[in-house]
Amino acid sequence: MQDWLRDNPQVKTIRVAAADLNGQARGKRIPARFAGKIVSDGTRFPLSVMNLDIWGEDIENSPLVFETGDADGMLYPTERGFLPMPWLEAPTALLPIWMYRENGQPFEGDPRHALAAVLARYKAAGLTPVVATELEFYMIDDSGKDIRVPVSPRSGKRRPGADTLALRALDAFDKFFTDLYDGCEAMDIDADTAISEAGLGQFEINLLHDDDAMKIADDTWLFKMLTRGLSRKHGFAASFMAKPYEDQAGNGMHMHFSVLDAEGRNVFDDGGPRGTDALRHAVAGCLAAMPGSMLLFAPHANSYDRLTPGAHAPTGVCWAYENRTASIRIPSGNPKARRIEHRVAGGDINPYLMMAAVLGAALDGIERKLTPPEPITGNAYRLDLPQLPTTWIAAIDAFEHSAEIARIFPAGLISNLVLTKRQELHYMEELSPEEVLELYLDTV
Numbered sequence: 001m002q003d004w005l006r007d008n009p010q011v012k013t014i015r016v017a018a019a020d021l022n023g024q025a026r027g028k029r030i031p032a033r034f035a036g037k038i039v040s041d042g043t044r045f046p047l048s049v050m051n052l053d054i055w056g057e058d059i060e061n062s063p064l065v066f067e068t069g070d071a072d073g074m075l076y077p078t079e080r081g082f083l084p085m086p087w088l089e090a091p092t093a094l095l096p097i098w099m100y101r102e103n104g105q106p107f108e109g110d111p112r113h114a115l116a117a118v119l120a121r122y123k124a125a126g127l128t129p130v131v132a133t134e135l136e137f138y139m140i141d142d143s144g145k146d147i148r149v150p151v152s153p154r155s156g157k158r159r160p161g162a163d164t165l166a167l168r169a170l171d172a173f174d175k176f177f178t179d180l181y182d183g184c185e186a187m188d189i190d191a192d193t194a195i196s197e198a199g200l201g202q203f204e205i206n207l208l209h210d211d212d213a214m215k216i217a218d219d220t221w222l223f224k225m226l227t228r229g230l231s232r233k234h235g236f237a238a239s240f241m242a243k244p245y246e247d248q249a250g251n252g253m254h255m256h257f258s259v260l261d262a263e264g265r266n267v268f269d270d271g272g273p274r275g276t277d278a279l280r281h282a283v284a285g286c287l288a289a290m291p292g293s294m295l296l297f298a299p300h301a302n303s304y305d306r307l308t309p310g311a312h313a314p315t316g317v318c319w320a321y322e323n324r325t326a327s328i329r330i331p332s333g334n335p336k337a338r339r340i341e342h343r344v345a346g347g348d349i350n351p352y353l354m355m356a357a358v359l360g361a362a363l364d365g366i367e368r369k370l371t372p373p374e375p376i377t378g379n380a381y382r383l384d385l386p387q388l389p390t391t392w393i394a395a396i397d398a399f400e401h402s403a404e405i406a407r408i409f410p411a412g413l414i415s416n417l418v419l420t421k422r423q424e425l426h427y428m429e430e431l432s433p434e435e436v437l438e439l440y441l442d443t444v
Contacts, residue, residue, distance in 0.1 A: 001039045001077060004082040005032060008082075008091070012031065012091065012092075013030070013031060013090065013092050014032050014093050015094045016094075018045075018050065018097045018110065018112070019112060019221055019352060020111075021350065021420055022053075022350060023111070024443070025225060026049050027097070039095075042100075043074075043097070044073070045073060045099065046071065046073070047101075047107060047109065050109045051419075053420055053427075054440075055427075062416065073101055075099050076100065077097055078218070082094070083187045084183075084186045086179070086183040086186055087183070087230045096222075098110050111352035111356070112214075114356045115356040118360040119213055122259075122363060125363070126261060127262075127363070129359050129362075130209050130210065130258045130266075130339075132256045133216060133220045133253060133254070134204055134205075134206045134255075135205055135206075136240075136251040137203060137204075137224075138199060138202050139173065139201045139236055139237070139238055141236050142441060150201065152172035153172075153176075153234075164197060166196050169196035170196055176231070176234045179233075180227060180230055184226065187226060189207065191205050191208075192206045199250075202248070216351075227240075239251070239440075239441050241348055241440045241441055241442075241444055242304075242346035242348045249311060249312060250305070253346060253347045254342065255345065255355065257339060258337070258340070266336060266339075268338040269335045269336055269337075279330070279338065280371065281366045281369050285362050285363070285365020285366065285368070286361045286362055287373075288365065289357065289402070289404035290327065291388055291398050292399055292402025293404070295395040295396055295398070296354050297345040298348075299348065300348050300392075301424070301428045302437075304395075309381040313344075314344050314380065314388070315380075316380050318380055320377065323376065323377070324343070325379050325380035325381060326375075348440065353417075356409070360407070361408065364404065396418060396425070399417070
């Protein structure tokens with residue numbers, strides 16, 4: 001890590017940051033000349049910093065605050081090392097960190113450690129998940145009273161409507177996307193295809209699959225940070241908010257994954273389109289955990305505005321082959337790449353918690369040899385299916401009492417997140433729709 005700083009003498013300041021339960025970056029600014037101490041000795045935050053609400057406030061009645069004297073934890077660099085922050089004017093580096101207790105044990109309230117624990121279970125079973133993510137976001141001019149699509153730097157005009165898979169929509173913001181891909185390369189984020197989506201000023205970028213699931217979670221967190229930062233540098237907002245426009249499509253975050261055995265074989269591949277028993281066991285695990293996981297797939301008040309029938313956001317618990325109305329889709333194509341696409345989550349998720357929930361549920365299904373219901377055919381919105389929680393409070397309750405969630409996450413994290421979301425729920429009721437939009441627009 002010190003070599004990176006020596007090779008980049010233009011960097012004068014460092015940000016050290018960890019992801020809290022809401023996926024917010026919490027950290028410090030440090031002169032670069034003192035960075036060596038952080039690398040060797042770490043830094044300290046109160047444990048409670050990983051468990052703040054969306055406004056950055058302490059959680060009332062949290063066992064991490066007054067009850068335990070608001071004690072410190074130790075934060076050490078992750079394996080990611082230093083990364084440039086191209087959205088800032090001055091040359092600056094980000095050093096991702098994660099939290100441990102004073103005795104050296106991972107802090108169970110850190111979402112990155114929650115994913116690490118799930119991945120350790122895969123390793124112990126001789127398995128390796130291969131993961132990719134697809135992120136949707138809106139580019140928004142929020143300089144006036146009402147939000148709208150930004151003016152194109154090329155034409156000086158606003159795009160009048162949605163334009164799915166239109167090159168002209170991408171070309172209208174070519175400078176932004178060029179800077180975004182350059183930023184991804186500099187930060188070692190493997191960004192692949194970009195497309196224009198169904199919403200007004202909506203786009204999607206795919207992050208390439210990798211057999212290091214933690215890197216993909218890091219990439220997803222960092223990509224959101226990069227995209228939001230660069231958009232402001234270009235004079236507009238980029239929003240991963242689940243539903244910024246009432247009458248436009250919501251932002252999703254689809255996750256694709258397969259699983260390799262110790263010899264590197266895809267355990268979902270049976271040589272044909274159907275897939276193996278292991279694939280069906282993984283699907284069954286994901287379906288069983290889906291209602292309890294909803295708080296992680298839809299973590300905010302606005303998240304539930306996206307979950308409406310017929311809007312390409314799943315509302316029923318089901319799976320299908322090559323069917324985008326289902327909550328779990330098995331894509332067609334080369335059997336060697338047979339995989340599961342989990343389609344429930346919104347763009348406003350914490351990627352560490354979301355991926356831990358999906359991968360933990362899939363492993364649970366594989367280990368317990370769970371059997372899924374028959375795959376659906378046709379339009380899922382017209383079928384009589386078990387329904388996902390459709391309100392924030394119902395999702396909080398389901399998460400708190402889910403046996404499947406208790407097998408994936410430590411009790412302390414579950415309790416902390418429930419306290420956080422109940423506090424947010426309480427104070428959110430005081431906000432107008434305009435204030436909710438302002439809160440979430442380029443926060444989540």
